[in-house]
Amino acid sequence: MKISSFTQIGIATLALTGLLAGCGNTSSTSGTSPKATASSTLVVDEDSDPSTLDPGLQYNTESYTVYRNIFDNLLHRDPKTEKIVPWIATSWKQQSPTTWVFTIRKGVKFQNGESLTANDVAFSLQRILNPSLNSPQLSNFSAVKSVSASGDTVTITTAQPDPTLLNELVTLSIVPEQYIKAHGNQYFNLHPVGSGPYEFVSWVQGSSVTLKANPHYWGGEPSIKNVEFRSVPNDATRIADLQSGKADIAFPITPSDVSTVKRDSALQVLSVPTERVAYLAFNALGNTPTKSVLVRQAIAYGIDYKGLISSLEDGHAQPVKEVLTPIAFGYDNHVAGYSYNPTKAKELLKEAGYPNGLTLDFDTSPSYDQRVVQAIQAELGQIGIKVKIDNMDQSTYLEKVQSPSHNWGSIRMGLWSCACMDADGTIYPLFHSGTVWSSYSNPKFDAAVTAARTTTNTAARLADYQQAFNILQQDVPGVGLWQVDALYGATKNLQWTPDAQENFFVQDMKLQ
Amino acid sequence: MWWYVLKRILQAIVSILGVSTIVFFILHLSSNPVLLMVPPNASAHDIAVLTHSLGLDKPLWVQYLNFLRSLSEGNLGYSYVQSQPALSILLQRLPFTLELACTAFVLSLVIGIPIGMLTAFFRGTWIERLLMPLVLIGQSMPAFWTGILLILLMSVVLKWLPSSGAGGIQSLVLPAVTLASLSMATIARMTRSSFIEELDKEYVKTARSKGAKTFRIMVQHIMRNASIPIVTIVGLEIANLFGGSVVTETIFAWPGVGALTIQSITARDFPVVQAIVLFVSIVYIVINLITELLYVWIDPRIQLGGAKSV
Numbered sequence: 001m002k003i004s005s006f007t008q009i010g011i012a013t014l015a016l017t018g019l020l021a022g023c024g025n026t027s028s029t030s031g032t033s034p035k036a037t038a039s040s041t042l043v044v045d046e047d048s049d050p051s052t053l054d055p056g057l058q059y060n061t062e063s064y065t066v067y068r069n070i071f072d073n074l075l076h077r078d079p080k081t082e083k084i085v086p087w088i089a090t091s092w093k094q095q096s097p098t099t100w101v102f103t104i105r106k107g108v109k110f111q112n113g114e115s116l117t118a119n120d121v122a123f124s125l126q127r128i129l130n131p132s133l134n135s136p137q138l139s140n141f142s143a144v145k146s147v148s149a150s151g152d153t154v155t156i157t158t159a160q161p162d163p164t165l166l167n168e169l170v171t172l173s174i175v176p177e178q179y180i181k182a183h184g185n186q187y188f189n190l191h192p193v194g195s196g197p198y199e200f201v202s203w204v205q206g207s208s209v210t211l212k213a214n215p216h217y218w219g220g221e222p223s224i225k226n227v228e229f230r231s232v233p234n235d236a237t238r239i240a241d242l243q244s245g246k247a248d249i250a251f252p253i254t255p256s257d258v259s260t261v262k263r264d265s266a267l268q269v270l271s272v273p274t275e276r277v278a279y280l281a282f283n284a285l286g287n288t289p290t291k292s293v294l295v296r297q298a299i300a301y302g303i304d305y306k307g308l309i310s311s312l313e314d315g316h317a318q319p320v321k322e323v324l325t326p327i328a329f330g331y332d333n334h335v336a337g338y339s340y341n342p343t344k345a346k347e348l349l350k351e352a353g354y355p356n357g358l359t360l361d362f363d364t365s366p367s368y369d370q371r372v373v374q375a376i377q378a379e380l381g382q383i384g385i386k387v388k389i390d391n392m393d394q395s396t397y398l399e400k401v402q403s404p405s406h407n408w409g410s411i412r413m414g415l416w417s418c419a420c421m422d423a424d425g426t427i428y429p430l431f432h433s434g435t436v437w438s439s440y441s442n443p444k445f446d447a448a449v450t451a452a453r454t455t456t457n458t459a460a461r462l463a464d465y466q467q468a469f470n471i472l473q474q475d476v477p478g479v480g481l482w483q484v485d486a487l488y489g490a491t492k493n494l495q496w497t498p499d500a501q502e503n504f505f506v507q508d509m510k511l512q
Numbered sequence: 513m514w515w516y517v518l519k520r521i522l523q524a525i526v527s528i529l530g531v532s533t534i535v536f537f538i539l540h541l542s543s544n545p546v547l548l549m550v551p552p553n554a555s556a557h558d559i560a561v562l563t564h565s566l567g568l569d570k571p572l573w574v575q576y577l578n579f580l581r582s583l584s585e586g587n588l589g590y591s592y593v594q595s596q597p598a599l600s601i602l603l604q605r606l607p608f609t610l611e612l613a614c615t616a617f618v619l620s621l622v623i624g625i626p627i628g629m630l631t632a633f634f635r636g637t638w639i640e641r642l643l644m645p646l647v648l649i650g651q652s653m654p655a656f657w658t659g660i661l662l663i664l665l666m667s668v669v670l671k672w673l674p675s676s677g678a679g680g681i682q683s684l685v686l687p688a689v690t691l692a693s694l695s696m697a698t699i700a701r702m703t704r705s706s707f708i709e710e711l712d713k714e715y716v717k718t719a720r721s722k723g724a725k726t727f728r729i730m731v732q733h734i735m736r737n738a739s740i741p742i743v744t745i746v747g748l749e750i751a752n753l754f755g756g757s758v759v760t761e762t763i764f765a766w767p768g769v770g771a772l773t774i775q776s777i778t779a780r781d782f783p784v785v786q787a788i789v790l791f792v793s794i795v796y797i798v799i800n801l802i803t804e805l806l807y808v809w810i811d812p813r814i815q816l817g818g819a820k821s822v
Contacts, residue, residue, distance in 0.1 A: 049767075131565055207678055436555065
């Protein structure tokens with residue numbers, strides 16, 4: 001039988017198509033995305049999928065935002081007062097400058113029914129400290145020398161007095177020791193069990209994580225019964241999801257999207273000043289003009305901070321006097337700070353030996369708002385500094401600016417939050433001469449910030465930071481641009497007050 | 513022919529090895545993924561410890577030999593960031609890309625080929641003037657623009673279809689149309705030029721003079737002769753679609769291989785990127801082989817592996 005050419009072509013095409021095994025029929029694995037029709041489901045658009053749901057591993061925002069709802073942390077920061085309050089630890093005592101004893105809450109159960117004990121708390125910290133887990137969080141707890149459990153108490157010893165230990169323990173999630181030992185780390189990451197307000201339901205990787213309320217939660221069953229965290233990388237799509245009702249809350253949103261959200265009568269913008277500071281850091285050690293303190297001062301005077309806040313950040317930012325936000329411990333309000341003064345900037349440049357201006361490299365990556373970088377380029381152009389922007393991807397950028405040779409450009413922009421509300425988490429890693437970020441060295445500054453991190457005496461620490469900020473004001477290894485606002489787009493049905501630490505606790509939210 | 517297939521499979525293994533070697537070195541020379549993994553306050557010591565623990569401080573050639581050894585055992589490594597085997601991460605994303613690619617492929621075929629045939633046959637008429645701009649738009653609108661416009665119209669204004677995510681047929685429509693628009697245009701243009709070339713040939717005139725119907729001429733007479741270049745371009749389009757579309761998947765928050773690619777490259781998650789590249793190169797090689805075998809099926813005069821002398 002002769003096959004007609006049409007049939008033959010048809011078969012050929014079908015053959016090509018048919019070879020693609022697994023075509024179609026994936027809807028069963030993709031699951032359904034329950035739309036927030038019932039007011040008991042909250043749909044959250046994040047810009048990325050969590051890397052892990054094991055709280056001992058990744059600490060990036062997209063992972064933490066999700067898993068923090070499944071787990072309880074040892075301590076908690078009250079979102080209203082920003083004070084550290086009891087959570088899984090009901091009380092704590094500093095027995096000696098390096099020994100802390102925590103009493104663990106009784107009657108807390110993990111979602112699999114097992115009781116949460118002091119052993120689980122000790123285990124949660126020990127596994128992060130154990131190098132074989134390869135936990136990126138190890139740096140947060142590198143001051144801890146040992147941790148042990150006895151009865152309902154946990155004792156943590158630090159190598160030297162550590163004033164920010166409690167701040168770090170606010171981020172320590174408590175995991176079930178028996179469950180992890182029985183199933184292994186890999187299984188635990190995909191099937192997390194915690195003691196928190198929400199239970200894990202499912203995770204379609206790259207797409208969404210679904211949680212449901214834990215009816216036996218020790219703090220009371222949360223009001224929102226189901227949560228779906230979706231991963232939506234595109235900014236415009238997150239806004240479209242809000243407008244079309246697909247999502248109830250979306251973040252991050254850019255300052256330029258704020259007006260779009262505000263125009264929609266069904267939506268609201270939730271915002272709060274955070275402990276994140278936008279700043280410029282200068283290369284004071286490399287072979288570049290910013291070696292000169294006069295050039296650094298000139299740059300600090302050459303930027304119109306208020307103008308940038310109103311034009312680029314749409315007013316969603318607050319001026320700062322230093323590279324720290326006013327809500328962090330150690331912020332010194334007595335420092336003069338820098339404000340826009342182009343005449344003074346030009347004088348300083350002349351004094352530094354650049355009467356005809358100079359050229360500087362601005363190293364940056366797409367992780368930082370390029371509009372800000374370009375606006376600063378334009379402003380420095382006004383005072384005679386020609387800025388060349390060198391834009392590279394984030395990992396290349398880190399490799400370059402963190403190189404011990406200080407062989408990078410002259411200026412970089414940064415956004416910094418230590419999530420610890422303490423100057424130690426910001427100016428120590430940014431400007432102490434021994435850290436990866438610092439391209440600045442001043443023994444007096446080093447001594448002050450080191451003293452502040454090795455005593456738990458609050459008054460002494462404040463005095464140290466006062467001294468440190470006075471040095472920074474003079475030396476200008478970096479300049480604070482503004483305090484960043486966290487911006488969330490949400491449906492008007494959502495009641496929630498975001499906090500300065502950018503926490504995302506669904507148990508604090510209500511849907512009408 | 514079997515000898516030819518065997519030879520091509522051997523060639524494929526060499527190509528895949530070459531591709532994975534190049535990707536291995538490009539990635540490992542690009543920068544240290546640990547810098548992106550640690551919290552910002554990490555010290556140089558913390559970074560060194562984690563780098564050592566992941567084996568990234570070993571000499572590059574040692575890392576390369578380890579990579580080859582694992583590869584020969586079928587082990588694609590363990591994701592630095594996601595704490596799972598790279599292969600299982602890829603396999604979780606694959607069904608989504610297949611679903612989207614199949615739909616887009618079928619769409620581009622059933623729209624592209626008829627448009628190509630019509631515009632070839634009705635050259636100079638209003639049909640061509642109506643359809644060719646559509647093809648042009650499909651070819652020249654970038655996916656990030658088409659995608660956002662479709663979301664605005666169909667989801668935000670009309671609220672007919674979901675704006676993002678994967679779940680059910682409805683959510684498939686917008687990304688599939690966005691993805692198909694470029695392939696559709698390519699296939700339509702190739703079909704059109706291929707048909708135009710055949711239309712002037714003698715056998716078409718003969719068929720016409722015998723009174724054959726236009727449809728019959730198009731489908732039975734011209735299709736077979738015009739199909740070689742079409743099959744070639746269709747094969748390439750499939751390979752493109754199956755590699756996962758980075759842009760379309762990102763816009764529609766579609767959890768496929770394309771979105772995974774961009775995510776893993778940004779995080780310098782070497783094992784996952786290597787797994788994806790290996791997969792995509794295998795797709796290209798297999799589809800090219802199938803396309804060549806189809807040539808013989810369509811036109812028996814074609815001899816694979818060099819024609820024998822007559």
